[in-house]
Amino acid sequence: MLVNGPKSWREAQSYCRQSYTELVSVRNQEENCQIQKLIPAGEVSYMGLFKDAFVWSDNSTSSFRNWDSGQPDGSGDCVVHLRRSRLWDDQDCSNTKPFFCYDRTVVRQILRLKVESDQNVNDPDLTATILQEIKQKMIYQGLSVHAYLQWKQQANGDVFQREEKTRKK
Structure with a gap:
């Protein structure tokens, strides 16, 4: 522009x-x-x-x-x-x-993560830390520092959901 x-x-x-x-x-x-x-x-x-x-x-x-x-x-x-x-x-x-100027463009992209941890991965401090680390890695790859990232929360407010373990028959 x-x-x-x-x-x-x-x-x-x-x-x-x-x-x-x-x-x-x-x-x-x-x-x-x-x-x-x-x-x-x-x-x-x-x-x-x-x-x-x-x-x-x-x-x-x-x-x-x-x-x-x-x-x-x-x-x-x-x-x-x-x-x-x-x-x-x-x-x-x-x-x-x-x-x-760059024209404002909104790009919505969904990134799926698999997290293994002994901690409560839905703890707000931990989810904020993970999101910040993801943003830093994406900036290193060329994402604008002004980009806005956020978690998609489930109806219960959690960011992550437990993966159901499949039982062997």
């Missing part, structure tokens, strides 16, 4: 986090080309890459980079798309530019 109201990089990030999800991260050349097509001729726009050894603002692990010749040159800590070349440039974060 291209937002034409120019903002500094930090203002753009804040706006995206409040109104959408995050400034856009570019994972490959195809995504880069799709974004470039939306930028008006002669314009530049912010994306979610910033200098802290240039990491994505959503903590995604994409290593895709598309720097213009001689870039990054240390002139700034934030990255912009250059419309004319489809390449990237580092610029001062206080400059105001249009920017791209």
Whole structure:
């Protein structure tokens, strides 16, 4: 989603986090080309890459980079798309530019787990810990840090149900 109201990089990030999800991260050349097509001729726009050894603002692990010749040159800590070349440039974060946000998308996915434990696996503290560990592993695999995970509770309030043991005849 291209937002034409120019903002500094930090203002753009804040706006995206409040109104959408995050400034856009570019994972490959195809995504880069799709974004470039939306930028008006002669314009530049912010994306979610910033200098802290240039990491994505959503903590995604994409290593895709598309720097213009001689870039990054240390002139700034934030990255912009250059419309004319489809390449990237580092610029001062206080400059105001249009920017791209991730559009909010809701993906509902069910993950089934089999848990073996001597503890009460439906204890709220334990279920919270398990959910946090799952989220951390998914973030490591590229899930946005802003993703929301929750347990699906049964009618009785439990998250996990006991597996019935089959008897041998």
